[in-house]
Amino acid sequence: MGYLKGFTISGKQFFQKTVTTQYPEDKRPKPERFHGRHVLNRYEDGMEKCIGCELCAGACPARCIYVRGADNPPDAPVSPGERYGFVYEINFLRCIHCDLCVEACPTEAITESKLFEFSFTNRQDAIYTKAELVVDDDGNPKHLPWEDWHEGDDENTSGWVRATAPSGVAAAEGRPLWSGELGHGVRPAQLGQSDPLAADVPADFDISIREVKDAEMRGAGVARGRSVRVDEGTDAPGDGGR
């Protein structure tokens, strides 16, 4: 009768909840500092932040960025300052999403979004040009037709920078700050990993992922379009209120 024991286990599993994420329909929540495809940001007045300095191309370990700067036309400047990014191309079949370009950028022009659902049938298609990388008039990344988007993916595209970054603030050492976004403003800083408080208090996106995971992932998967972070929660740790 030993074989019945095996059948019992199989029979019990049959009534358990499934863990599978039905991916093309549902999607798991991603951390808000997820490294996805890049966006080129703009200031609140619509001017581009990129000044064509090519520091991102120099910092890139995969050499996937190609920038060519040009002098701003005096009558219709593209960016504040002397120069702007005339050509800006990123080869996403070379980019390893290390975020070094974001740290190198002096004007927080290039940041990473949470978009990662795209694939190519041609190597040429993987080279994103400036027109595809620059955010639209609302500050959101452009929805390119070959990218699979879920609701909420276009949020939180601003870069988070450390105090050691050129644009970082020394007073906030160890706490990831966010750069300003067109249409979204500046979001509060998070607790950093080196913060002694952070050892006791997990970051709020960590908490929400766990909550979502425990509550819903064991069921029929996360509902489509659920964003990880609840921005209204002002009492959450890491909002800079301490």
Next chain:
Amino acid sequence: MGLEDLNHNFLTGRLEDMVKWARRSSMWPATFGLACCAIEMMSTGAADFDLARFGMEVFRASPRQADLMIVAGRVSQKMAPVLRNVYDQMMEPKWVISMGVCASTGGMFNNYAIVQGVDQIVPVDVYAPGCPPGPETLIHAIVTLHEKVRRGEITKRPVVASEAS
């Protein structure tokens, strides 16, 4: 007489649709994990993302039983003839997904040891970007390949980029 000589009519059109449906409904991948991308490929096949939903959960150890080669990871110059050998042993029709930036273009390993793009060796159908691509990106690439199979011709043979030029 092969399929190439048949004229198109309603019956062959339905037959072609059925063949393409059958091909994309159970596309068995060959095991070709080379580096960290293989870990993501394994987790795609595991319960959380469950490639069995697409009828392709069996990673065949023998290339003769496989339709799809997922090149997961960086291909070194020494591995290149092996990869071509495995591809040649696969039965037609066969497809290749280049998973990750290292397999696609060499990625950050732009040096003498790594093949700068696996499409120099085998004809690649879909490139999945990412370092490594998560299970979701790989499934996106697989869905893209399914769409390519659905729209493509059933008798067309792929050509290596280096041979075509």
